[in-house]
Amino acid sequence: MSTGNDTRETWSTRLGFILAAVGSAVGLGNIWRFPFQVGQEGGAAFIVVYLAFVLVIGFPAMMVEFVVGRKTGLNTVGAIREFAGGAWTYLGSLFVFIGFVILAYYSVVGGWVLRYVLGSVTGGYVGTTGPEEAPVAQQYFGEIATGLDALAFHALFMLLVVVIVALGVKRGIELGVKIMVPAIALIFGVLAVYAFTLPGAAEAYSYYLSPDLDYLLANWQSIVPAAAGQGFFTLSLGMGVMITYASYLSEDENLGIDGATIVGFNTGISILTGLVVFPILFSAGVDPGEGGAGAIFVSVAQALGDIQFGWLLGVLFFGTVAIAALSSAISLIEVIVSYAIDELGVTRRRATVLIGSGIFLLGVPVTVDTDMVTLYDIFAAKILLVVGGILLVVLVAWRHADDAIAELGKGIDSFAGIDRVWLWTVRVPVLVVLVVSLALGILEFVS
Numbered sequence: 455m456s457t458g459n460d461t462r463e464t465w466s467t468r469l470g471f472i473l474a475a476v477g478s479a480v481g482l483g484n485i486w487r488f489p490f491q492v493g494q495e496g497g498a499a500f501i502v503v504y505l506a507f508v509l510v511i512g513f514p515a516m517m518v519e520f521v522v523g524r525k526t527g528l529n530t531v532g533a534i535r536e537f538a539g540g541a542w543t544y545l546g547s548l549f550v551f552i553g554f555v556i557l558a559y560y561s562v563v564g565g566w567v568l569r570y571v572l573g574s575v576t577g578g579y580v581g582t583t584g585p586e587e588a589p590v591a592q593q594y595f596g597e598i599a600t601g602l603d604a605l606a607f608h609a610l611f612m613l614l615v616v617v618i619v620a621l622g623v624k625r626g627i628e629l630g631v632k633i634m635v636p637a638i639a640l641i642f643g644v645l646a647v648y649a650f651t652l653p654g655a656a657e658a659y660s661y662y663l664s665p666d667l668d669y670l671l672a673n674w675q676s677i678v679p680a681a682a683g684q685g686f687f688t689l690s691l692g693m694g695v696m697i698t699y700a701s702y703l704s705e706d707e708n709l710g711i712d713g714a715t716i717v718g719f720n721t722g723i724s725i726l727t728g729l730v731v732f733p734i735l736f737s738a739g740v741d742p743g744e745g746g747a748g749a750i751f752v753s754v755a756q757a758l759g760d761i762q763f764g765w766l767l768g769v770l771f772f773g774t775v776a777i778a779a780l781s782s783a784i785s786l787i788e789v790i791v792s793y794a795i796d797e798l799g800v801t802r803r804r805a806t807v808l809i810g811s812g813i814f815l816l817g818v819p820v821t822v823d824t825d826m827v828t829l830y831d832i833f834a835a836k837i838l839l840v841v842g843g844i845l846l847v848v849l850v851a852w853r854h855a856d857d858a859i860a861e862l863g864k865g866i867d868s869f870a871g872i873d874r875v876w877l878w879t880v881r882v883p884v885l886v887v888l889v890v891s892l893a894l895g896i897l898e899f900v901s
């Protein structure tokens with residue numbers, strides 16, 4: 455997309471906006487982070503809370519960002535200033551800061567994905583593993599997740615992001631996403647069918663799909679902030695990405711339908727990812743709670759080693775995941791870049807290179823130890839994004855409710871009071887749950 459001194463584009467088509475927003479939403483959050491959170495928080499008990507969170511909190515919170523973006527038609531920082539002014543302008547700066555933190559470690563994980571594309575080609579992990587040989591795939595992940603490998607591929611990932619964003623290739627992004635979503639569905643579908651045939655499938659499905667209520671009640675203090683963090687992270691909420699994207703929308707767009715489409719695709723891909731990962735982990739005798747940040751890499755590598763032409767499927771799989779990660783990373787850096795162009799008067803090229811370098815440096819400590827991924831990740835998802843979400847809700851639903859209601863109504867024919875339902879959902883339950891999640895998230899982070 456183009457911002458700054460160029461004349462401002464709107465999405466060429468409605469599909470263009472949806473594709474870009476889906477491109478931002480679908481990413482490592484679905485494929486890497488989701489299974490890892492499910493594993494850590496006890497399986498289906500987490501899924502139930504997470505799905506409720508996405509529907510009752512994530513979706514209305516997405517509308518909050520859409521409203522600000524479309525009303526102002528500006529980059530995130532400018533949008534907040536125009537919408538609210540005064541001290542609220544600092545909220546835009548917070549978004550820029552969040553972008554730096556998230557992209558720093560997102561890029562390290564994106565680097566792992568690129569490393570696995572190469573590993574598939576060279577046969578690094580394929581052929582040496584089978585469902586019964588968990589240690590081999592685990593060892594491979596251990597070798598590439600930190601150190602020089604991780605650093606080099608983190609650099610490569612950021613380089614790709616910088617080149618794409620510096621060239622401002624909106625069309626390229628749209629095309630990438632058009633290919634990516636069906637490709638992910640197809641490849642993950644194939645892998646899910648394979649996973650279904652494994653000996654551990656039955657056990658995995660019950661772990662993944664039938665919630666243990668006692669577990670939920672005993673562990674809600676850790677499940678709730680995890681669901682909040684995952685909900686915001688996966689939907690790209692809480693840092694203004696969706697403000698930026700909606701700023702390109704026209705007024706005859708039904709924001710609710712667009713939002714539902716984006717949430718639907720994003721949720722479907724997460725659920726499908728779990729149907730691939732957990733049968734494989736269970737069949738390999740890996741405790742899903744122990745899989746940690748490597749769960750998806752270890753499990754898929756094992757499966758690929760066990761399949762005919764696994765290396766080829768591996769290239770396709772990790773290649774598609776790389777596209778998903780890149781389109782999300784682009785949306786993250788675009789928040790910062792468009793701010794630098796519009797507010798600091800820097801050229802797109804210079805802004806992108808400088809910001810990309812800064813993010814690269816911020817990610818370097820993450821390549822030293824995988825515990826650093828967890829540290830950055832908890833701070834970003836469970837604290838920063840939730841803070842961003844809370845402040846946006848207060849701003850839009852409490853301070854500027856009339857503007858928000860009016861904006862939401864554009865492009866929607868029969869409203870039947872849904873706007874009021876939305877307003878009061880966001881005003882009270884959403885806000886309360888977010889504040890509780892934040893408090894629990896802070897407790898977790900400091901302990």
Ligand code: PHE
Pocket residue numbers: 478479480481482483484556686687688689690691693695782783785786
């Ligand atoms: N939603 C993206 C994903 O799931 C990550 C992201 C978070 C992107 C926040 C933008 C803003 O991978």
Ligand code: NA
Pocket residue numbers: 478479480481483484687688689690720
């Ligand atoms: Na996502």
